[in-house]
Amino acid sequence: MPDMVVILGPTATGKTKLAIEIALAINGEIVNADSRQVYRFMDIGTAKPTQDECARAKHHLIDILNPDEMYSLGQFISNANNTINQIRERGAVPILAGGTGQYIWSLLEGWNVPVVPPSSAFRAHKEEQAALYGYQFLHDELQGLDSERASQLDPRNVRRVIRALEIIHVGGIKPSEVPSRRDQDYSPLIIGLTMNRPDLYARIDHRVDEMMEIGLLDEVIGLKAMGYNLGNGALDSPGYRELGDYLADSLSLPEAIEKTKYQTHKLARRQYTWFKKGDVRIHWLDSSDSDVSVKAIRLLSTTYS
Numbered sequence: 001m002p003d004m005v006v007i008l009g010p011t012a013t014g015k016t017k018l019a020i021e022i023a024l025a026i027n028g029e030i031v032n033a034d035s036r037q038v039y040r041f042m043d044i045g046t047a048k049p050t051q052d053e054c055a056r057a058k059h060h061l062i063d064i065l066n067p068d069e070m071y072s073l074g075q076f077i078s079n080a081n082n083t084i085n086q087i088r089e090r091g092a093v094p095i096l097a098g099g100t101g102q103y104i105w106s107l108l109e110g111w112n113v114p115v116v117p118p119s120s121a122f123r124a125h126k127e128e129q130a131a132l133y134g135y136q137f138l139h140d141e142l143q144g145l146d147s148e149r150a151s152q153l154d155p156r157n158v159r160r161v162i163r164a165l166e167i168i169h170v171g172g173i174k175p176s177e178v179p180s181r182r183d184q185d186y187s188p189l190i191i192g193l194t195m196n197r198p199d200l201y202a203r204i205d206h207r208v209d210e211m212m213e214i215g216l217l218d219e220v221i222g223l224k225a226m227g228y229n230l231g232n233g234a235l236d237s238p239g240y241r242e243l244g245d246y247l248a249d250s251l252s253l254p255e256a257i258e259k260t261k262y263q264t265h266k267l268a269r270r271q272y273t274w275f276k277k278g279d280v281r282i283h284w285l286d287s288s289d290s291d292v293s294v295k296a297i298r299l300l301s302t303t304y305s
Helices: 015-026 051-056 073-089 101-108 120-133 135-145 147-152 158-171 197-214 216-225 240-247 253-274 292-303
Strands: 005-008 028-032 093-098 189-194 282-286
Touching: 005 015, 005 101, 015 028, 015 051, 015 093, 015 189, 015 292, 028 073, 073 093, 073 101, 093 101, 101 253, 120 135, 120 158, 135 147, 135 158, 147 158, 189 292, 197 216, 197 253, 216 240, 240 253, 282 292
Parallel strands: 005 093, 005 189, 028 093, 189 282
Antiparallel strands: none
16 A cells, blocks of 8 residues: 555545545544635535544544634645654554645645744734725835745735745744745655536536535534634635625625636636646546546555556
């Protein structure tokens, strides 16, 4: 068996189902690599594994934060590495599954990312400055503190500029002085799930309709009742943002549903920028095939026989 299996691809391609099938076949445990499934109370809109699915195969890094908490890439790398080591110690195979490309490649390629906890107060202050003085104001501040890192960032990417400033002010280190790579001992089998674009969009649309049928609107109403700000942070995600606009009377319900579908199509396109068809590390399978799980397990057996 490989020391780790990775299942990646855009949203709605069936990664959760395949991860469970492989886990059952090779004594595996699943490590979540989806940046929204780490949050509690966001179950339907993130297509989180159900209780029954979690009972079939052990899942990790799901439901570890509240929706108003921030989670940095450095925290994910640390948590994922620790979890993978624990799985190995139990004699099981880690299965990294999700659609957040930055999470997946940062782990596999050994990125060195400062583990500086996010500061909501610091970020709010910097966002206020950006609103008052413009994005160039923050980039100029970064230029004075770490010119090398500033040269790597588009001034218009306010989120990343703020994160660089946060690492400096909160963590006390310059981002440019952190080594870009570290030694990594993973030799994974990487399986990518894909399908032709029109069929993927149709599957996304069908899944959004199913989410509405099983209670996505009630989930969003519940989050609002708990005091969470729809459209901010983790809740600035397809479905939560648009249904929040519906609850604020900014959109009709049909408009919110259609916009959710459209924004999820955009999400899938962004995910493909991380998962390239020509990447020789990825073994691509067509998720529209009815026997995709059989092909994946056959790939495992032929690769490691």
